Amino acid sequence: MVEFPFEISPMFEGERVRKEGMFVELGGPKSLGLELVRAADMDAIEDDKVTIVGPDLKEMEEGKTYPWAMVFNIGGELVEPDLESVVERRVHDFINYCQGIMHLNQRYDVWMRVSKDTAAKMDSFEPFGKAVMMLFKTELPFIEKMQVTFYTDKAEVEKQLEAAKEIFKARDARTKDLRDEDVDVFYGCTLCQSFAPTNVCVVSPDRVSLCGAINWFDGRAAAKVDPEGPQFSIEKGELLDAKTGEYTGVNDIAKKLSAGEFDKIKLHSFFDSPHTSCGCFEVVGFYIPEVDGIGWVNREYQGMAPNGIGFSTMAGQTGGGKQIVGFLGIGVAYFYSPKFIQADGGWNRVVWLPAMLKEKIAETIPADLIDKIATENDATDIQSLKAFLQDKNHPIVATWAAAEEEEEEEEEEEAEAVAAAAAPMMMPAAGFQMPAMASMPMMSTGKAGGIKITFKKAKISIERMVISEKKE
């Protein structure tokens, strides 16, 4: 093992180099700082080489701040451009393992400090560069060759920054295009299990966590650093149904983490085996049986939804880590998913959004639908919502006609069917099957609360059902 002038240990990860104890500051809030990892051909890399462009450590003045850029090249049989960001995320960890060197932030906001003690032990950044590369090659063995260039000359740093910004832009475009089918592993998060013990948050490229804070990339990074931590990998297994987003691996983890409470989670389904809802979701979706559509209400919206209930009441009913058929908690970013509740009609099923939310996500709403989705300015109750949807010819209206025809065939007494429809127990007509285990929330219009009936493995056949209001 090569000797380095400073100690190397994860113990130094949170080490803070104070102004008083600092030799120089590199990058940071007062200057320019960059880190970049690039895959390169094996032949183009001189292993373990450190190049310094601009003043080296011994030429720096104590107490000063210098611009800083570091560009790592990695090579290896398994190294490909997609790995660049994975490797780059570890730069923060490995630099902080070096005693007396503080590293903060990422990409073009990098901020470093070198302590007086460490600066006294070396004249050059070379041993530092070698130490970091040693850590990379030890911890990520797919890196076979590595070299680094440190830039401290302002003009050079600016040049590198310009070039890097383009690289980051292209990389971000690629990450945004990543789909569920492009990966083999999803991630789970159990942070919410402290108050929603059966909640299983499944994070896939096409489905952000319910709180909106954790995406697939965060899951990947966290699971790599601490596989036993709150974020962990889920082998997605066999694809059972592309439309609903059902995978054997997800079902297995659902069963395990909910302690058998449920055995299926379909990632892009609203009605059948939907994702569980923790309580921290940014938005909650609710089924409106009278129009067979789905409305969504965000946490910030203070008013009532057309079903006469506000966010907090719905959140109370939905949260707790259960599969509540008829309600679904999501993160705002899920509206942007190309698989957004695709099992149940996607955007064609959306009938109501608070105006503030609609405005916020307008760019992702299909252009032909945007004017057909009501807000509180268009509809505040079921009656006005129905009228609005009919007036705008929302695609859901076509399914009403189909449903009515069916009813006419099946029901003899039309009048009673209408009475039944007035109470919100009408099942969604098209293609809706009673799930094997369903919790169908019932509530009377205009009132919060209601009761919940849970059917487990039920088979129900009804000749005729009349639901009417209780008369005292």
Place this chain on the structure above:
Amino acid sequence: MTKVIAITGKGGTGKTAVAALLIRSLSKKGKFLLAVDADADTNLPETLGCENVKTIGDAKEFLQAEITKPRPDNPDMNKESVLKSKVYEIIEEMPGYDLLVMGRPEGSGCYCYVNNLLRGIMDKLIVNYDVVIIDAEAGLEHFSRKIIRDIDDLIVVTDASRRGFRTAERIHELVDELGSNVGRIHVIANKVTDANSEKLVKLAGDLKLNMIGMIPLDPKIEEMDIKGIPLFEIQDDSVAAVEIENIIQKLGF
């Protein structure tokens, strides 16, 4: 090992003054310390002579806003290192010690993830110091969130009022409920006069509270307060500063 001391108590009992005096004495002794203002209501920074404005609350809001953007600019952002950078930027470097202000309570969204990141950052930050002194509000919110996990000494400051003691008793109960990792709980009686000292001792005894110090009512402190002089600049021979020396010894320094 870092020693974590939290100072709490009913508002108006002078807990911030006690915290500032402890910080002053310990840092004079050469202890490298982190002062944490964990009470949105207090003015520890001013008491220490620092016009600090940025807070952990700001850092959390910044990250929360960034990561809950429906279309994040960089989905693969290293959130831990970004939050850590913000926290390290906020830390105010005072002569001989660092100051960190927790600041405003969080907004309405879910902060589980951000708080989880913050917990990890705080764990690693704390080991940088010999002592961490926390000026905490009586509800101990940051401890219930386990942003700071372990407390070696919890000091409840009270004046001679029955309500001050009631708060002390409630905090005692709260600690049990929280299941926090609290080593020892002490009481410091503040603004003690000849007239109320006996009553204070008796009250503490009745409530089975461990009294480790009685700070006399110090006219100099009131004078400094009126003139707006940071308490940090108090004279060594003032009666309050002398009693703080005794308390520090009892705390094992």
